[in-house]
Amino acid sequence: MDDELSKNLTRRSFFQMAVATLAIVPLALKSGSLLAADACPAKAPAGKALGSPTEGMGKGLEYVLDAKTSKNAKYKAGANCGNCKFYNTAKADSGHAPCTMMGMKYVTHCGWCKSYAVKA
Numbered sequence: 001m002d003d004e005l006s007k008n009l010t011r012r013s014f015f016q017m018a019v020a021t022l023a024i025v026p027l028a029l030k031s032g033s034l035l036a037a038d039a040c041p042a043k044a045p046a047g048k049a050l051g052s053p054t055e056g057m058g059k060g061l062e063y064v065l066d067a068k069t070s071k072n073a074k075y076k077a078g079a080n081c082g083n084c085k086f087y088n089t090a091k092a093d094s095g096h097a098p099c100t101m102m103g104m105k106y107v108t109h110c111g112w113c114k115s116y117a118v119k120a
């Protein structure tokens with residue numbers, strides 16, 4: 001009887017764990033924590049004006065496509081366009097979004113510039 005109860009509890013525990021895991025996976029995927037969301041986008045969004053590190057406002061703001069490559073003294077590890085308050089995530093497309101400081105041109109979430117301000 002005790003063995004039967006123990007088996008049922010173990011089986012029940014297993015299924016409870018499985019159901020809990022299945023419930024968490026979609027949330028984690030949606031938040032991007034299980035995806036390679038942190039990987040820099042390989043392609044720019046089609047048909048969008050892109051900020052450039054070598055021209056116009058991008059050049060003036062010392063914008064870089066990969067934040068870790070910034071030589072600017074203001075750059076702090078972990079800062080990037082994706083967590084900047086000027087990055088308009090509501091209009092994000094293919095790992096890019098328009099930036100207020102770049103005249104609403106699209107920047108990569110991996111980028112950084114000297115106007116960076118942490119998102120509240």
Ligand code: SF4
Pocket residue numbers: 061063080081082084085086087099100101102107111112113114115116117
């Ligand atoms: S202001 Fe923010 S979002 Fe815009 S380019 Fe600079 S770091 Fe990126």
